[in-house]
Amino acid sequence: MASTSGEKVAAVIVAAGRGSRAGAAGVPKQFRPVGGETMLRRTLTAFTGLGLIQTVIHADDGDLYVQAADGFALLPPVTGGATRQASVLAGLEALAAHAPDFVLVHDAARPFASAALIARAIEAAQETGAAIPGLPVTDTIKSIDHRGLVGETLARDTLRAVQTPQAFAFAPLLEAHRRAAREGRTDFTDDAAIAEWAGMQVVVFPGETGNIKITNSEDFMRAEATDLSALGDIRTGTGIDVHAFSVGDHVFLGGVRIPHSETLRGHSDADVGLHALTDALLGALADGDIGSHFPPTDEQWRGASSDRFLKFAVDAVTARGGRIAHLDLTIVCEAPKIGPHRDAMREAIARIAGIELNRVAVKATTSERLGFTGRGEGIAAYATATIRLPWSDTCITK
């Protein structure tokens, strides 16, 4: 994505808004998840090919930012201003020390910008000095007065709905922003408007219909739906595990330590629930089983917390570009009683899997005193995992 001419291309990612329209409960929208990842993280992923990425955040969002930006090579974030315009200027000023040739200004609230769109933006800026993505308008647009009365019907073929990233030669855009601030002009809603005001010629290049701006709760739902429809390869896996009782005073079940008159014998902590869930996920991935990834002959797994096994399978789903849709666990035993610990187990499993609590079920049954579970010789667990993988994943043979 870097320019072929050796020119330095930077990005300003504007993530300083409060996002109250998205109906967020306390968390600004750019830090809310869309398709399992925060909006800002998705946006950063899209721009990761650029060497210089300057984020602009709100002073209150430091902790949320650290999480969202974990693992990315970014310039230290700067604090935004009272308006989007002031925030962009803060980002540009911070970038000035690095003297980029071109800059892309992008809203964190557009997390679906593609690599192709970003490449187009860079190319257009290199050709013209100021370029913005735009889409033809399909609705008929009318201007109205303050009473809602139609003034005129605008000629649709001359209109474009404009998006970000907007791309500019760096020095003239910085100068235009500085001049606007000096002259008290704070009413610009995008950077192209400032460039136009400063006398730059701005060219429109083709935007992307998928590059939506997430503003309200409806946008969030639409984004989720778009994201899920790309993960249309739905797979189900099952897992079964059994461990025998031996002398002890507690068991681990579903990630929870439960005091009991016996313990479960095993190489690891013998958490049958997490083992069954791990196998269910590996089954859905058609990727071996817990024994093939964590051989009992391997000393490093002795006494291991089974969180690690489940986390391994969860990460394997993520690595394939997938998401966990649902985990369902049934525990079969006469004792201990599962009911009092059910919610703690669901919470532990949801935390390890990184999914919502309403996507985790824990059920329990006795076997009516029949069989080894009925005789109290051990505990059995049965799990089902439903995952969604990208369609392209069907091309990968594992």
Ligand code: MG
């Ligand atoms: Mg086991």
